[in-house]
Amino acid sequence: MKHQAMELHFSQSPRTPKIVFTITITLIILAIISLHYPLSGNPIFGFSKYYSSPSPEPSSPSSLNNNDSDQGSIKEVEGSEKCDIFSGEWVPNPEGPYYTNTTCWAIHEHQNCMKYGRPDTDFMKWRWKPDGCELPIFNPSQFLEIVRGKSMAFVGDSVARNQMQSLICLLSRVEYPVDVSYTPEERFKRWRYTSYNFTLATFWTPHLVKSKEADSDGPTNTGLFNLYLDEFDEEWTTQIDDFDFLIISAGHWFFRPMVYYENNKIVGCKYCLLDNVTDMKMFYGYRSAFRTAFKGINSLENYKGITFLRTFAPSHFENGLWNQGGNCVRTRPFKSNETTLEGDNLELYMIQIEEFKAAEKEGQRRGKRFRLLDTTQAMLLRPDGHPSRYGHWPHENVTLYNDCVHWCLPGPIDTWSDFLLEMLKMEGIRSYEDKLYPSDRKMRSARTAPEKTEAQNTERERRSTEWEIRSEITKAQNGKQAAGNLPIKLLMPNTFQNIKDIAPKTIPSASKIEIKRLRSRRSPHAQHGRQEEEMGRIA
Secondary structure, rough: OOOHHHHHHHOOOOHHHHHHHHHHHHHHHHHHHHOOOOOOOOOOOOOOOOOOOOOOOOOOOOOOOOOOOOOOOOOOOOOOOOOOHHHEEEOOOOOOOOOOOOOOOOOOOOHHOOOOOOOOOOHOOEEEEOOOEEEEOHHHHHHHOOOOOOOEEEEOHHHHHHHHHHHHHHHHHOOOEEEEEEEEEOEEEEEEEEEEHHHHEEEEEEOOOOEHHHHHHOOOOOOOEEEEEEEEEEEEEEOOOOOOOOEEOOOOOHHHOOEEEEEEEEOOOOOOOOOOOOEOOOHHHEEEEHHHHHHHHHHOOOOEEEEEEEEOOOOOEEOOOOOOOOOOOOOOOOOOOOOOOOHHHHHHHHHHHHHHHHHHHHHHHOEEEEEEOOOOHHHHHHHHHOEEEEOOOOOOOOOOOOOOOOOOOOOHHHHHHHHHHHHHHHHHHHHHHHHHHHHHHHHHHHHHHHHHHHHHHHHHHHHHHHHHHHHHHHHHHHHHHHHHOOOOOOOOOOOOHHHHHHHHHHHHHOOOEEEEEEHHHHHHHHHHHHHHHHHHHHH
């Protein structure tokens, strides 16, 4: 009876099979979408926020790459402060590296340290641990899904190319690209990941602005270059309109002799030894070059991409200059309390931050987006990551015999892709929220843009000031306390008040730090730069 009643019940509902069929098909489609598009902006796929929690909960979404089970975890505690992924320490990572010089063909010879006999391998077995959170190891599947149908350009010198080659090697676990370069010139390469319709490109521009080699030898046998500081380098500024992501960087070429031009007139030079030409600091040329490069980006009406400034990565020559026997033979990273950013490196970093802030402010007015890829602290702590003499055979005659500028592959530069992927995740979140709440975003933007800009500027001021505080503390401790025992991080404590609280306890009373005095440490350079700018305008 019961069985018959059940049959009778279903027989009276002819639409039931259709409903069941519809639900079944819907579930199958959702399952397929989740497998093929694991990084969709929708929070149901785990793409909820930028930084990982320091102690992930069991409910944290896991990576959809079988070989990287938890690298894609992204979660946020509502109301919690986002973690600064650029401030931290290097910690051991026995699982690295994630490719070798035999599995990746993209490694430039001069960075192929294992091929040329580097005896130690520990330099490949460290990862970056931010203070207060975890930075996931680069997940190539995630990255390629995020950039599907997009394009990315690296603009800069050979270190920018070094970064792109690192990225190609990391992505090689999923796919190798096809060369689609429009020119045989090695300085302007393009690669296509056909399965993802993703294009990588590199634009060689060591000075970011228009320049030419005036003398192949020059005063230091490294060439003498004419820099046209107020003119765009059209080799790249005319090519980037269609790119979705632009990663711009520069630095080491500005240490070479240069002649500065503005309005087609010589306004000075850096160690050019030319008669009747005023010798100027390299900082004038460096600041002007970034200012012009950013102006070029902001002036492009059709460029709608995101511009990342990758900050300066210091070299690590010890016991001499690069051409006077200097070398980098350390085999372990520094801890953050064992070194400090100072001198020329500090000034270059500060100039980048200042020009970035100005460009970002102008970009907001023009609808352009700028982001800061701040690699400086992490790379300052890696004197062990350079090729040194292991970028060539011992008998070869090369200009940079001991290379302490570029980075071994595999090596610490691979961490730049960890940073980049996290930043791209954040962009995905912003894009998703903009589409979900377009009207709310416009109202919030109009209401909070000034506060956000002020907060960002305050944060960068705090960061740069604390570089200087840390340097002062180290110097004040000379002969009184070992640098390794200093209870202050190299960079960016949780609050600015922390520095003011700690400093009097660690520095003799006669050497107490005043913030205004610290800021004045840069005043000779900064004032000199302003004077040089005025000279350029007068000329």
